[in-house]
Amino acid sequence: MNILDIIYDKVPKALKALYDMDMGSENLIINVTKKEFEGDYTVVTFPFSKQAKKRPDQIAEELGVYLIENVEEFTKFNVIKGFLNLSVSDEYWKTFLADVLTNETFGESKKNGKKALVEFSSPNTNKPLHLGHIRNILLGWSTAKILEKAGNDVVKTQIINDRGIAICKSMLAWQKFGEGKTPQSEGIKSDHFVGQWYVFFETKFKVEYAKWQESDAAKSLLKEKEVKEENVIEFFKKYKNEYFNKYSQLGAEAKAMLLKWEDNDKEVKDLWNKMNGWVYEGFETTYKNLGVHFDTLYYESDTYLLGKDIINEGLEKGTFYKKEDGSVWIDLESEKMDHKLVLRSDGTSVYMTQDIGTAKVRYEELGTEKMIYVVADEQNYHFKALFAILDKLGEPFAKGCHHLSYGMVNLPSGKMKSREGTVVDADDLMAEVIKEASDAATEIGALAGIPKEEQEEIFRQIGLAALKFFIIKVNPKKSMIFNPAESVDMQGQTGPYVQNAGVRCRSILRKLGEYDKGLIAQYSDIKEPEKELLQLIHSYPEVVRDAAEDYDPSHVANYCYALAKNFHKFFNSGLSVIRAETEDAKSFRAALTESTLNTLASSMDLLGIDIPERM
RNA sequence: GGUCCCGUAGCUCAGUUGGAUAGAGCAACUGACUUCUAAUCAGUAGGUCACAGGUUCGAAUCCUGUCGGGAUCACCA
Numbered sequence: 142m143n144i145l146d147i148i149y150d151k152v153p154k155a156l157k158a159l160y161d162m163d164m165g166s167e168n169l170i171i172n173v174t175k176k177e178f179e180g181d182y183t184v185v186t187f188p189f190s191k192q193a194k195k196r197p198d199q200i201a202e203e204l205g206v207y208l209i210e211n212v213e214e215f216t217k218f219n220v221i222k223g224f225l226n227l228s229v230s231d232e233y234w235k236t237f238l239a240d241v242l243t244n245e246t247f248g249e250s251k252k253n254g255k256k257a258l259v260e261f262s263s264p265n266t267n268k269p270l271h272l273g274h275i276r277n278i279l280l281g282w283s284t285a286k287i288l289e290k291a292g293n294d295v296v297k298t299q300i301i302n303d304r305g306i307a308i309c310k311s312m313l314a315w316q317k318f319g320e321g322k323t324p325q326s327e328g329i330k331s332d333h334f335v336g337q338w339y340v341f342f343e344t345k346f347k348v349e350y351a352k353w354q355e356s357d358a359a360k361s362l363l364k365e366k367e368v369k370e371e372n373v374i375e376f377f378k379k380y381k382n383e384y385f386n387k388y389s390q391l392g393a394e395a396k397a398m399l400l401k402w403e404d405n406d407k408e409v410k411d412l413w414n415k416m417n418g419w420v421y422e423g424f425e426t427t428y429k430n431l432g433v434h435f436d437t438l439y440y441e442s443d444t445y446l447l448g449k450d451i452i453n454e455g456l457e458k459g460t461f462y463k464k465e466d467g468s469v470w471i472d473l474e475s476e477k478m479d480h481k482l483v484l485r486s487d488g489t490s491v492y493m494t495q496d497i498g499t500a501k502v503r504y505e506e507l508g509t510e511k512m513i514y515v516v517a518d519e520q521n522y523h524f525k526a527l528f529a530i531l532d533k534l535g536e537p538f539a540k541g542c543h544h545l546s547y548g549m550v551n552l553p554s555g556k557m558k559s560r561e562g563t564v565v566d567a568d569d570l571m572a573e574v575i576k577e578a579s580d581a582a583t584e585i586g587a588l589a590g591i592p593k594e595e596q597e598e599i600f601r602q603i604g605l606a607a608l609k610f611f612i613i614k615v616n617p618k619k620s621m622i623f624n625p626a627e628s629v630d631m632q633g634q635t636g637p638y639v640q641n642a643g644v645r646c647r648s649i650l651r652k653l654g655e656y657d658k659g660l661i662a663q664y665s666d667i668k669e670p671e672k673e674l675l676q677l678i679h680s681y682p683e684v685v686r687d688a689a690e691d692y693d694p695s696h697v698a699n700y701c702y703a704l705a706k707n708f709h710k711f712f713n714s715g716l717s718v719i720r721a722e723t724e725d726a727k728s729f730r731a732a733l734t735e736s737t738l739n740t741l742a743s744s745m746d747l748l749g750i751d752i753p754e755r756m
Numbered sequence: 757g758g759u760c761c762c763g764u765a766g767c768u769c770a771g772u773u774g775g776a777u778a779g780a781g782c783a784a785c786u787g788a789c790u791u792c793u794a795a796u797c798a799g800u801a802g803g804u805c806a807c808a809g810g811u812u813c814g815a816a817u818c819c820u821g822u823c824g825g826g827a828u829c830a831c832c833a
Contacts, residue, residue: 167773175776185775187813197813223813224776265833305833382832441833468831477759485831492833521760522828548761549826578795587793603795615769619762620826627768627782631795634769634781641795649792699770702780713788713797720792734792756795 144182144214144229145171145683152184155207160193160200173676179219180226181676187223197223231667234675235729239661241678241739242732248681248743250292257293257511257541258503259285262428262435263300266420267307268336270427272557272565272623273517276550276612279749281515282433283613283694284545286747288513291689296507300439300499303417309398311335312412313391314342324419330568332423335416346391350377350384358388427567432605432749437507439499445490447498451534452484460533476529478522483530496527497534504538511541513692518546518618545692548620550612565623575604577629578637587756599753604629606636606750613748614698634702636750639741642705642712643752646738649718653731660728667729670711674733677704678740685747694748701744708737 149166156162170185186201193200198220205218205225216230241247261281264270270278281297289295315322315338324331353359354377368376377384385392401409428434452469455461461471461483469484483493503509514524524544531539551557557564579600582588588596611628615621631637667675681700688696711733718734721727742752 170773170775172775178776183776187775190813221776302833307833466831479759479829482831487831489831491831517827518761519827520833523833525760546761551826553767581795585793585795587795611768619769622768624768630782632782633795635795637795638781641793645793645796647793652792695770699780702770706780709796710798712792713794718792755793 144233144679147212147214148182148184148227151208151212152204155204155211156189156193159203159207160189160195162189162192164189164192173680174226176673178221178224178226179228181229181672182227184225184227185223186225190223201225231665232662234667234672235662235664237679238675238729238732238736239658241736242658242661247739248685249290250682250686252294253292255293255511256296256507256509257285257288257513258296258298258507258509259288259513259515260298260300261285261515263302263516264424265302265305265307266335266417267311267339269330269332269423270567272550272567272570275431275567275570275608276547276621277515277517278428278431278433279609279612280545280547280617280694281513282749283697283747284513284515284692286749287685287688287694287697288511290685290747293511293689296509297434297436298439298503299435300441300444301421302441304402304442304445306395306399307339308413308416309395309402310342311339312409312416313395313398314338314345315416316412318345324423330423330426331419332427333566333568335420335423338416342391342395346385346389349389349391350381353384353388427571430568430571432751439503441495444499444502445495447502448494448496449484449488449490449498451497451501452490452494455534471530471533473526473529476525478526478529481526481530493523493527493530496523497530500527500531500538500542501536504536509541510538511543512538513543513545515545515547518548518620520544521546543692545617547617550621550623553622553624565625570608570625570628571605573625574608574629575601578604578607578631581631582756591755599756602751602753603631603637603640603756606640606745607631608636609748609750610636610639610698610701613694614702616695617693637756639701639705639745640750640752640756642708643738643741643745644754644756645712646708646734646741647752647754649734650731650738653719653727656731657724657728658732660725661732663725664723664729665725668714668716670707670714670716671730671733674704674707674711674737677707678736681740681744684744688747697744697747701741701748704737704741704744708734708741 148171149169152169153164153166156164168188170188172183172185174180174183184201184204186197186204189200190197201220201223205220205227208215208227209218214230214233215227217228219226259281262274262278264274285295285297318341319338324334327334329337363373363376366376398409402413452461456463456469461469463469466486467488468482468486470480470482472480474480481493482491483497484490500512503512516524521544524546528539528542528544531542549556552563552565554563582600582603588599607629612621614634684696684700688694716730718727718730721730745752
């Protein structure tokens with residue numbers, strides 16, 4: 142039995158026996174004892190004081206005596222004010238170590254029979270992936286892994302936003318100015334190729350718009366709106382969308398193309414398929430390089446009409462109401478929100494409509510009662526409303542929906558802006574971190590004797606570890622500052638630092654060869670650095686559970702760092718494994734090293750990070 | 757303006773079901789490689805936990821207000 146379970150079980154019993162108190166285990170406060178005090182676990186006794194009618198330190202004293210007498214795992218205790226510090230026997234820790242060594246599913250929870258869907262990435266198909274997508278993808282991937290470890294059956298998916306005006310802009314630009322060029326003919330990664338045409342469209346549009354601003358139509362508009370001289374620039378900035386829809390030649394052509402697409406026009410559909418095909422090919426490469434994949438895909442072109450029938454049903458049941466102009470709404474004031482549109486007056490759907498429909502389809506197709514949407518925090522309100530609507534519709538999966546909201550990724554210079562060309566491209570970024578890893582490795586020279594191909598793979602693993610760890614270690618809901626220089630750091634609180642701990646484990650175990658696991662129990666007098674490592678390993682399953690419960694991979698990243706740090710400390714503490722003072726010590730430390738490696742590998746895998754054989 | 761999120765060391769971040777003297781890394785400085793990988797370790801220095809009240813044995817953590825930053829409040833996606 143796990144020592145924490147024992148504490149949670151025995152302390153209430155002790156309180157009952159000593160003071161005739163009924164204290165549920167959920168009200169106990171148990172901490173790992175702070176380093177500066179003796180002991181392994183601490184029971185906080187202040188909360189018992191009122192009921193027991195005694196001073197906290199007195200209770201701690203009496204509780205300590207009782208626990209030592211009645212629980213064999215406890216060997217001694219000390220009391221400081223209302224803190225009861227309990228020491229756990231070496232026997233317990235040695236048994237734990239021997240068990241964990243052979244436990245291949247350590248950290249995993251039993252299957253809970255629940256199916257969870259994690260949706261992440263979900264890009265538009267008009268331009269390549271960038272740093273914002275990377276945060277999204279890493280969070281999604283890691284969350285999926287964590288949920289899996291916590292006992293869920295997980296389906297990883299993305300909804301690809303493959304239709305709409307954006308892709309039409311790329312298509313139109315290529316059609317008008319592309320002269321039949323292809324990614325192959327230009328030697329450009331195919332999603333970047335499509336992105337260039339999107340940018341090209343925007344450039345052309347900008348020119349057109351600037352020219353129009355000098356026209357009579359624009360001047361009379363300014364007069365009509367009574368725009369002051371000094372506000373003209375500001376006005377046109379805001380007016381851009383309306384210009385696009387009302388006056389723009391290019392805008393009209395793009396919209397005409399969208400209409401043709403909706404009409405299933407063969408020529409447009411062919412073009413659409415061609416360009417999206419290029420984009421998917423490029424995305425595939427990026428995902429592969431990043432080390433992620435999906436179990437199933439959804440395309441907006443398939444789902445964008447979903448949800449209408451649900452709206453109509455809900456209309457009959459009175460969940461929604463219709464305005465005079467024919468638009469359909471829902472009143473969310475009871476949820477402290479607004480009235481929300483779910484169907485336009487012309488009967489076409491909005492984003493909300495298809496999200497309602499898609500959620501239901503997924504539930505029906507996949508049986509996923511948990512659905513996690515990894516989407517930036519600018520859509521907090523949208524998802525709050527979506528989940529409230531699903532709940533009002535009485536959907537059984539509504540309560541299992543969760544918006545894993547994450548903050549924007551900013552640069553030290555400020556926001557990323559496509560207009561100013563400061564958007565950090567995903568492919569460039571990965572290439573950059575891998576190159577940095579390669580440079581650092583060359584400088585150190587530890588990989589000199591290894592075949593080129595293996596070296597390349599290790600550089601990739603290290604570079605990506607730096608990038609991934611840098612991003613995942615930050616609490617998702619916080620917006621983060623991405624400093625490119627720091628993201629390629631390989632020292633300190635970084636991915637490579639954690640990898641290095643694992644590599645050191647591997648190196649020791651490789652040199653040591655076989656060892657006698659039967660001697661673990663013979664080791665006497667566990668030293669402080671050994672104990673700290675053991676306790677950390679011991680807490681791994683709890684970390685996974687917490688991370689799954691909070692949908693927060695940063696917990697796992699912080700755990701990885703703590704474990705690596707403690708191993709490095711142990712490694713430098715003078716407690717040698719290979720040259721241990723006795724065979725017992727050698728066996729114990731080898732087992733400790735192996736368990737550390739296994740736990741590091743397992744926890745880093747939850748972040749999508751590999752631990753190389755050497756570095 | 758309404759709603760939501762954030763504010764912790766020079767910088768980047770941990771720590772929030774309320775617990776002991778608030779922790780790491782980077783940057784700076786000092787020391788440790790003929791010793792299991794120095795991408796490491798040991799140490800020095802760095803704090804009004806935005807501010808002001810409140811709740812209590814105890815507050816970075818909970819409540820109220822103020823200030824600062826962000827997001828959102830479309831028949832856009």
